[in-house]
Amino acid sequence: MTESDLPKADILVIDDTPENLNLLSTMLIDRGYKVRSVTKGSTGIRGAQVMPPDLILLDVNMPQMNGYEVCEQLKADDRTRDIPIIFISALEAVNDKVKAFQAGGVDYITKPFQIEEVLARIETHLTLRRLQNQLQSKNEQLQQEIRDRQHAEEKFATIFRQSPNPIAIVTIPEGQFIEVNSSFLSISGYSLDEVIGCTIAQLHLGRDIDAFMRRLQTRTAFHNLEFELLTRSQTRKNILLSVDHIDLNGTSYALLIANDITERKRLENEFISLVSHELRTPLTSMMGSLDLLGSGQLGNLTEQGQQVLNIGIKNAERLIRLINDILDLERIRSGKITMNLRSCNLADLMTQATEEMQSMANGSNIQLITEPLSLFLTVDPDRIVQTLTNLLSNAIKFSQPNNQVWMQARSTISSICISVCDQGRGIPAHQIQTIFERFQQVDASDARQKGGTGLGLAICRNIVEQHGGRIWVESIVNQGSTFHVELPLSDETI
The missing domain is CATH 3.40.50.2300 (Response regulator)
Incomplete structure (x- = not known):
């Protein structure tokens, strides 16, 4: 029918x-x-x-x-x-x-x-x-939605109050606290009256507050961001911070969830420092021995012996790069490396980075195109060149022969943005947020095939954030990636 x-x-x-x-x-x-x-x-x-x-x-x-x-x-x-x-x-x-x-x-x-x-x-x-x-059906549906919402709110409120993780709800873009749980008060040392109504900046909750606030104001969610929290008693705590967005009564807020990793970080740093220093001495001796063998002063090697020696030298050099990157990253993160800021012409820094990477580009048959922008800004030139060469190195390594890599810059009233663009394999969407973390690589085999350590982008991010800037990537799989570095311009420059 x-x-x-x-x-x-x-x-x-x-x-x-x-x-x-x-x-x-x-x-x-x-x-x-x-x-x-x-x-x-x-x-x-x-x-x-x-x-x-x-x-x-x-x-x-x-x-x-x-x-x-x-x-x-x-x-x-x-x-x-x-x-x-x-x-x-x-x-x-x-x-x-x-x-x-x-x-x-x-x-x-x-x-x-x-x-x-x-x-x-x-x-x-x-x-x-x-x-x-x-x-009647609509009313029943609405009543059910109201009951479901009330149940979800009650469940959220219970989790919010009882969670062992510090949780806070703040406004966007001001970062004003509207609610925090007892775990947040416990780790920060503040009372509820001291927190509610104040902003993150007003409480001076960390040395990276400016960079964090800029990231918060982009209204994008992010997870497991390492952040150094400054408590009311001026004690420093290491936390992993995740930010999501929630809707309350038609208004969007940021939900901040923290995980205290202070003790884990201390043990990790001690372990990294110990292992790095203990490895550096025997590796230096090993490299000396391998170089001596390669010089022929101890006798000539067969062709097969020379191949084995070259493999040993290559892997020893990779280990040394890894140790140096670990120590470099930890020194930057701990503030043991002081940024030597001075007025520099950005065009000179871009040209220097290009010249340092030109040999690698030629060896990979990659056309390196740089459009220098003449503009003075206050930075540590060595660290900015380190950042740019790292980004260029990655772009070259993950590009196919006969591809092009571009580096260009543009300025606004208050900032300068440098972009490094390639035509490589790109980064999957689920890895965009984590690619700047330590030991994160698109493919686990990259460390072996490309000779990377998985620390380069983490070092870049820390250098950029030390300058009060931010770094991010836009990427499409099989089409390429563009890394952006934004640095603030000082009042004198402006």
Whole structure:
């Protein structure tokens, strides 16, 4: 049966006069309605209870039980209460009509009736019934959504209060605290009254606050950002910070979740420092021995021996780079390396980085294109060149022969942005947020095949953030990546 074959509605007709029943039934069936006809009020009540119709046409004058009594019983039953009932009667007195409406009827048609009038009133009340049902359904759906929301809010509130992780909710872009949990108060050392209403900057919660606030104002979520928290007692804590966005009463806020890694960081730094220094001495001696063997002063090697020696030298050099990068990164992160800031021409820094990487580009058959921008800014030139050469090195390593790598810069009123663009394999979307973390590489085999340590981008990020700037990447898999370095311009420069 198709939708067009279905009856328009199910109508129950209750009338003790067979002629009226036949007339109404024929009329309604011809107009596409399903009709059930009964001559007794009690039979009509039972039929409506067993299979509730969409509408009831009810006569007033019937033996044993009149129409008013039938209507009252139907309205008293939850199964039939909402069915619209239209009275059809020869009684024309106002009192009779009032009594019908008081019993629960929705309309009153006097006999003899006009067929078109009956049809019009039936359609009207069926439409009203459908609209009421739709409204009721929407209300029930809305009530369920409200209950679900309340349940989610209660669950969130419970997790928020009881979480062992410090959690805070702040406004965007001001970074003003509107709610924090007890774990946040415990790690920061502040009281609730001291925190609520203040901004992150006003509480001086860390030395990287400016960089963090710029990142917060981008309104992008990020996870596991290492951050040095400064407590009320000026104690420094290392935390991993994640930021997501939540909607409260139609307003977007930032949800900050921290994980205290202070002890883990201390042990990690001690281990890295110990291992790095303990490895450097024997590696230096090993490199000296390998160089001595390669010089031929201890005798000539066979061709196979020379190949083995070259492999040893290559891997020793890779280990030394790894150790140097680890120590370099830790010194920068701990503030043991002071940035020697001075006024520099950006064009000179870009040219120097390009010249240092030109040999590598030539060896990989990569065209290196640089568009120097002559503009003075206050930076540590050696560290900025280190950053640019690192970005160029990555772009060259992950480009195919005959590809191009570009480096260009543009300025705004308050900042300078340097971009390094390649046509390489790109970075998957799920790795965009973590690519600047330590030992993070797109492919685990890169360390072996490309000779990388997985620390270069982490070093770049720390250098850039030490300058009060930020670094990020835009990438499309199999099309290439563009790394952006934004550095602030000093008032003197501006």
